[in-house]
Amino acid sequence: MAKMIERMLLRFRLSGLGRLRSQKNMIESYLPIREEIVRQRSARAIQWMEFLHEAKMAPLGNAAGRPTATVAAAREAKVQALRDRYRLKEKALAQTRKRAEAKGPLSPEAIAGFEESGRKLVESRDRRIAAILAPSRRSSLSEAEALRKFLEVETEQTEILARKKAALRAKEEKHLDAIRKRAARQIAHLDGKIAALRKMVLERHPAQTGDADLPENVLLRLQNLSMRFGGLLAVDNLSFDVKQGEIFGLIGPNGAGKTTIFNCITRFYRPTSGEMFYRRNAVEVIRLNDFPVHQIIRQGIVRTFQNVELVWELSVLDNLLVAAHTVYRSGFFAQLLHTPGLRREENVLKAKALGVLQTLGLSAYAYAFPYGLPYGILKKIELARTLMANPRLIILDEPAAGLNDKETEELAVLIRKIRDDYKCTIFLVEHDMGLVMDICDTVCAISFGRMLAIGTPAAIQADPLVRAAYLGEAS
Ligand SMILES: Nc1ncnc2c1ncn2[C@@H]1O[C@H](COP(=O)(O)OP(=O)(O)OP(=O)(O)O)[C@@H](O)[C@H]1O
Ligand SMILES: [Mg+2]
Numbered sequence: 001m002a003k004m005i006e007r008m009l010l011r012f013r014l015s016g017l018g019r020l021r022s023q024k025n026m027i028e029s030y031l032p033i034r035e036e037i038v039r040q041r042s043a044r045a046i047q048w049m050e051f052l053h054e055a056k057m058a059p060l061g062n063a064a065g066r067p068t069a070t071v072a073a074a075r076e077a078k079v080q081a082l083r084d085r086y087r088l089k090e091k092a093l094a095q096t097r098k099r100a101e102a103k104g105p106l107s108p109e110a111i112a113g114f115e116e117s118g119r120k121l122v123e124s125r126d127r128r129i130a131a132i133l134a135p136s137r138r139s140s141l142s143e144a145e146a147l148r149k150f151l152e153v154e155t156e157q158t159e160i161l162a163r164k165k166a167a168l169r170a171k172e173e174k175h176l177d178a179i180r181k182r183a184a185r186q187i188a189h190l191d192g193k194i195a196a197l198r199k200m201v202l203e204r205h206p207a208q209t210g211d212a213d214l215p216e217n218v219l220l221r222l223q224n225l226s227m228r229f230g231g232l233l234a235v236d237n238l239s240f241d242v243k244q245g246e247i248f249g250l251i252g253p254n255g256a257g258k259t260t261i262f263n264c265i266t267r268f269y270r271p272t273s274g275e276m277f278y279r280r281n282a283v284e285v286i287r288l289n290d291f292p293v294h295q296i297i298r299q300g301i302v303r304t305f306q307n308v309e310l311v312w313e314l315s316v317l318d319n320l321l322v323a324a325h326t327v328y329r330s331g332f333f334a335q336l337l338h339t340p341g342l343r344r345e346e347n348v349l350k351a352k353a354l355g356v357l358q359t360l361g362l363s364a365y366a367y368a369f370p371y372g373l374p375y376g377i378l379k380k381i382e383l384a385r386t387l388m389a390n391p392r393l394i395i396l397d398e399p400a401a402g403l404n405d406k407e408t409e410e411l412a413v414l415i416r417k418i419r420d421d422y423k424c425t426i427f428l429v430e431h432d433m434g435l436v437m438d439i440c441d442t443v444c445a446i447s448f449g450r451m452l453a454i455g456t457p458a459a460i461q462a463d464p465l466v467r468a469a470y471l472g473e474a475s
Contacts (some may be wrong), residue, residue, distance in 0.1 A: 046168060053158075089121055218244070220279075220393060225261070225275070238449065248443075286299065299392075300392035301392070304396050304397060312371045316384075323386070376403050379399060397428075
C-alpha cells in the first residue's frame with residue numbers, strides 16, 4: 001500500500017515536472033516567433049510610410065523633372081520594353097530585305113526604300129523614348145520654380161520620413177527588449193520551480209529502478225521475453241539491453257520474430273511471459289508491461305512500421321502536426337474556443353515541424369500531399385513524424401526496405417543525424433546488412449525467436465553461429 005502511494009506521488013510529481021518543462025520549452029520556442037511578428041509589423045509600417053512619402057513627392061518630382069525612385073524605375077521598365085519591341089521590328093525589316101535580295105540584286109530605289117524605313121524606325125523609337133523620359137508638366141509653375149519647390153519639400157519630407165523611421169525602429173527595439181525580458185523572467189521563475197521539484201523528487205524517491213536493477217546507461221531492458229502464437233513460439237526467452245544514445249540493430253531471417261518484439265515493446269502484443277523495463281527519465285524506470293498501447297508514445301517511445309503509414313489526405317506538414325498531438329498542452333476548451341494560448345502552441349509546433357522537415361531535407365515537400373511522392377521521401381517523412389513527439393526511443397521497422405542504394409546511404413546519414421541532433425536512442429530492425437553494419441553501435445542477431453549473438457557489428461559479422469544461421473554458411 002505504502003509503495004503504491006509512493007508510486008502515485010512520484011507519478012504526480014513527475015507529471016508536474018513534465019508540465020513545467022514543457023511550459024518553459026513553449027516560452028523558449030515562442031520567443032523567436034514573437035520577435036519575428038514584431039519585426040514584420042514594423043517592416044510593414046515602414047513600407048507604408050515610404051509609400052506615402054512617394055505618393056506625396058511623385059507629382060512635384062514630375063513637374064520639376066526629378067522623377068522619384070519608383071517613377072524612375074517604372075519609366076526605365078517602359079523604355080526597356082519599347083527598345084525590345086523596336087529590336088524585333090528592325091529584325092523583321094532586315095529579314096524582308098534579305099528575302100528580297102535572295103530573289104536577285106536590288107534596285108537603287110529599293111535599297112533607298114529599305115534604308116529610309118530603317119531610319120524611320122530609329123527616329124520613331126527615339127521620339128517615343130524621349131516622350132517617356134520627358135518631365136510631365138501639369139503644373140503652371142515655371143521650371144525653375146517647380147525645381148525650387150520640389151527641393152524644398154523633398155528636404156523637409158525626407159527628414160520627416162527619417163525621423164519617423166528612427167522612432168519606429170526605437171519603438172520596435174523597446175518592444176523586443178520588453179518581450180525578451182519578460183520571457184527571461186518567466187524562464188527564470190520556471191527554472192527555479194523545476195530545480196526545486198527535481199530536488200524534491202530525487203530526495204524523496206531515490207532512483208526508482210522499478211523491479212529491475214537497471215544500470216544508469218540502459219534505456220530499455222527485455223528480460224526473458226517470450227511470445228507464443230498458438231503452437232508457434234515467435235519470441236523465445238529473449239533478454240538484452242539497449243543503451244541510452246546508441247543505435248541498436250536487431251537482425252534475423254524472415255519470420256525470426258523481429259516485428260513481434262517491436263509489437264511487444266509498443267504493446268500492440270501482450271507478451272506471453274517476460275518483462276520489459278524502460279528508463280522514462282533520470283529517476284524513473286517503468287515496466288512497459290503495465291502500460292496500454294496508447295500510453296506508450298507519452299513515455300517517449302515512437303515507432304515506424306514495416307510499410308509506410310501516413311495520412312494520405314493530409315499535407316506532409318499536417319502529417320507531422322498530427323503526430324505532435326501528444327505534445328499539445330491546450331485542453332478541450334482551448335481547442336473549442338481557439339484561445340491565444342492554443343494559437344501560440346500551434347505556431348510553435350508549426351515552426352518545429354518546419355525545422356524537422358529542414359533537418360531531414362524535406363522542406364520542399366512541406367505543403368505537398370504524400371500521395372505519389374517517391375518511396376524514399378515517404379520513408380523520410382515517417383522519420384520526420386517520429387521526431388514531433390519528442391522521442392527518447394525511436395523504433396524503426398526495416399527503414400531501408402524498398403529503398404535504392406543511394407537512398408539507403410542517405411538514410412544512414414539521416415539516422416545518425418537524428419540520433420545526434422535530437423539526442424535519442426534508435427532501435428532498428430533491418431535486412432540491409434550494409435546499413436546495419438555501417439550505423440549500429442550494437443547488433444543483436446536472432447533466429448526462430450532466440451538470441452544467436454549480441455555485440456559490435458564486427459563481432460556479429462565474425463560470429464560463427466550468426467554466419468551459419470543467418471548468412472547461410474556452414475559453421
Ligand atoms: N499476430 C500473429 N499471429 C500469429 N502468428 C504471428 C503473428 N505475428 C507474427 N506471427 C508469426 O511469428 C513469427 C515471427 O514473425 P515476425 O513478423 O515477428 O517476423 P520478422 O522477424 O519481423 O520477419 P520479417 O523479417 O519477415 O519481417 C512468424 O512465423 C509469424 O508468422
Ligand atoms: Mg518484420
